Amino acid sequence: MRNTGTVAVLGALSLFATACGGGTAGAPSGTPAGAGTFTYAISADPGVLDPAMGVLSVTNVVLSFAYDTLVHNAADGKITSGLAEKWDVKPDSVTFTLRKGVTCSDGSPLTPSDVAANVDHITDPNTKSPINGVLVPAGMKAEADDAAGTVTLSTPQPFGFILESSAEMFVVCGKGVKDRSAVARATSGSGPYTLTEAVPSDHYTFQVRKDYAWGPGGATTKTPGLPAKVVLKVVPNEQTAANLLISGGLNGAIIAGADRARLEATPGMGKLVRAAGNGQFFYHQGDDRPAKDPAVRKALTQAINLTELAGIASSGTGRPATGLVLDPRPCPGDTVTGHVPAFDEAAAGAALDAAGWKAGADGARAKDGKKLTLRLLYPTTRGAGVQAAAEYLAAAWKKVGVEVALNGVIDTKLSESITVTQDWDVVWLPIGVTLPTQLVGFLSGPAAPKGANFAHLANARYDKLVTEAAVKPGAEGCALWLEAESALFENADLVPAVENTVLVASKGATFQMTADQVIPTSIRMTEAG
Template sequence: MRRQHAAALTALALLAAACGGATNEQAAGGGTFTYAISADPGVLDPAMGVLSVTNTVLSFAYDTLVATGADGKLVPALAEKWTVEPDNVTFTLRKNVTCSDGSPLTPSDVAENVNHIADPATKSPIYGVLLPTGMKAEADDAAGTVTLSMPEPFSFILETTRDLFIVCGKGVKDRSLLAHATSGSGPYQLTEAAPSDHYTFKVRRDYTWGPEGSTAKDLPETVVLKVVPNEQTAANLLVAGSLNGGSFVGPDRSRLEADPRIVKQAIPQGNGQFFYHQGDDRPAHDPAVRKALTQAVDLKELAGIASSGTGKPPTGLVLDPAPCPGDTITGHVPAYDAAAAAAALDAAGWRKGADGVRVKDGERLTLRLLYATTRGAGVQAAAEYLAKAWHEAGAEVKLNGQIDTKLSESLTATQDWDVAWVPITVTLPTQLVGFLSGPAAPKGANFAHLDNKRYESLVAKAGKLPSEQGCPLWLQAESALFEDADLVPVVANTVLQAGKGATYELRGGLFAPTTIRLTEGG
């Protein structure tokens, strides 16, 4: 099965749930909503958007076929209804939907989006992740329908379309227009792009086709997404009233939570965990070494450090509320036992040298630990904690902190790492398969060179079943990864969504722009 190379698993670091707590006094449409994003989104073509910050920006200008409703269930968006078969789903589109250039949205537009991403020449990093490998689209403009089909039955075939932004209008014919502009049917249109500084959107007052009957009537006239890499700076701007919203995971989170003027909600952000590079020339290619290194770490203590005490014990890889609820972790991860870890490394042929570093066949046990510096002080402290634990076990650890975009390159292209702290935030188990199996990087998205036959066998079976029937197999597949210490789950993170002078929601991993309301007295 073909899977396109993806820039990094951080491609799937999407937020979900809601930021509630609306005040009683709400202003009618007008004004400006300013929201902090932590990094520049880069190219704005939805077919190439892999970072969470990119998807946040895109969510203002682009609609999806289905959306997540206030209760967490799928609701109509661009599609007013659909019929689902094991290997296909047919959507009937809403009538009178227009693109930002005034042209009507057609089923052919939708089909072109899907087929463009699936075209090998596109080299789309979301192919095989957000768009299932092998999916094709066929439009019937006269009937107002578009059918997305797979070569064989596929779990969650409907749910996958929730994350697919639909380009329409001029952008369909000329994708080069989308590098720093937008061409969608969403409630906002990008009017100014100042990379690494800000992105300005203007509302489309003719927007009447939002999920659950939402329109642009009460939306702010302008949205400014301001690039603020430093979280402390973002918190200061929010308190001062220069920002209306932002997300916070570091030490500034506690002071915002204590501020009665701030509307806030802690929501799931996904897992913190680390992967072992299993290339043939890496120490962690040996499963005994992976398990020993895992046993050398007190994961409970590490979880508190990584999340600054705000996280929860993880139960799986898919963001809550998971489509397949269940605990895939408990009892499947090697337990903390420093003595057993040392004995296992001895048995694997790694003996301590005079300086305390283990050596095998003349090679020192060296671990290059890769992590993102933009993930907050907790991740930095977690990396230092891992380095200390593995140093005590006899490894030489070299820390390599990088910004997200550079980390993506290191994960997949240069491959200059042995252990990587990589966040996972996905809403469907199918979105993980391309990263956890298949061709290894740089030829594929399998950046850690995983080769877990039990996982591959289970997902192959699960993927052909309807979602609910396949859930037991999806859960078993995750547990197989942990049993082999292919990756080590540490903590289920939460993020503080904080607002001042405004309320808004994030639903199903995406910012929901139709929920923004400016409030008085902020």
């Protein structure tokens, strides 16, 4: 799988991992109130608003209010209509028939040519779009038929999730099609809201489009209780967000840390606990690394009590990891249980002995005069749990004679360290993807810095299985995709530790979510029932 913008997308892997699955936040007893204003907290500034450059989860949250996709992922994982009212899927193409009457925020009609122009722009090498080859399949082409109202997206070879991938691409229309600079700090989309004010690092204000009638499954903006205005307020501090929720200064926020407890205990607060991406660590398998040896990787994994690690990494709010893809998964199933080397400290020590790493008088292991030392890289912006998890790993490996140097860095530095400097042996890297195909380029193929394979993985069984799975349509390839994930765990290429959870808290409003995004047309301002 070809990838462009490797560093940017690896940053997205760690930042993409937020709330997933479906659900409704807010008290079901609330009754619709007048239109009003819905205020929602985002944890950081979204940066450039061009959808072709949007890899951060916070950016996509903002974009989801102003832009539509051809189809949508429903909470149950099924595909439902969006800009397209119907579609015809073939192994290497999908033809969409667009809804009639769809308009852009500037009043211009949405055309199949607009959709095709989006694909062409993203796949143009000069654009350097980080979603090319990840959210938009590598080599995708687009052919529009404006007279018939159709657009056909095709790939060079059969691609099993060609329909599902179209739910990931926000469609720019109107003036933004010809002038992409127009969407760097503004919006030009067909979505239910239009951006009317942008104050970086403070807030983004949207106004409802009253004529909107082509949302998920045909949703409109005429439903009672839908807010006339949406304010996305940048609130980096979760304690501040929690205080604003309690005081009524916010209608919704995602809380991952210690403030969850007091919000869960607050009367009248809407509470939804949801999965929030995985926590796992990778071993660097470069030629000069200790973890190049699969026996060493498995021994290091055996030295870790993953149940204890999961509790530490998530501050006690996580769940056992069951796979790498966010819910709702196109291929449901547990790929983890029974496939990860089990905790056995004594066996870990014996395996390191057998691999030639002998313990000296001080307990430290060495081989051919070289000490067994690991440089553990982890993000410092993921909360206290990740810091504690890194310290736990270091302590557990020290017990079996391995020296560990901890290196905590911010997310942007993390992606650079992974792909460019390559100065690490183990990395804690949260992942959040919605299709198994989005991981292939990172878990196989050319190694960094030439390719996206940052851990230098070379799992022949994984490669074989994903090659077979990729050409099978949808569910037909699921057994192969699941087996491929398990092959990674069995080989200790990466170790899934925990499925994190977050609290989606709300007050004065209800709303539904899918992936990490509020569904704009689902928002209802409420009053006490």
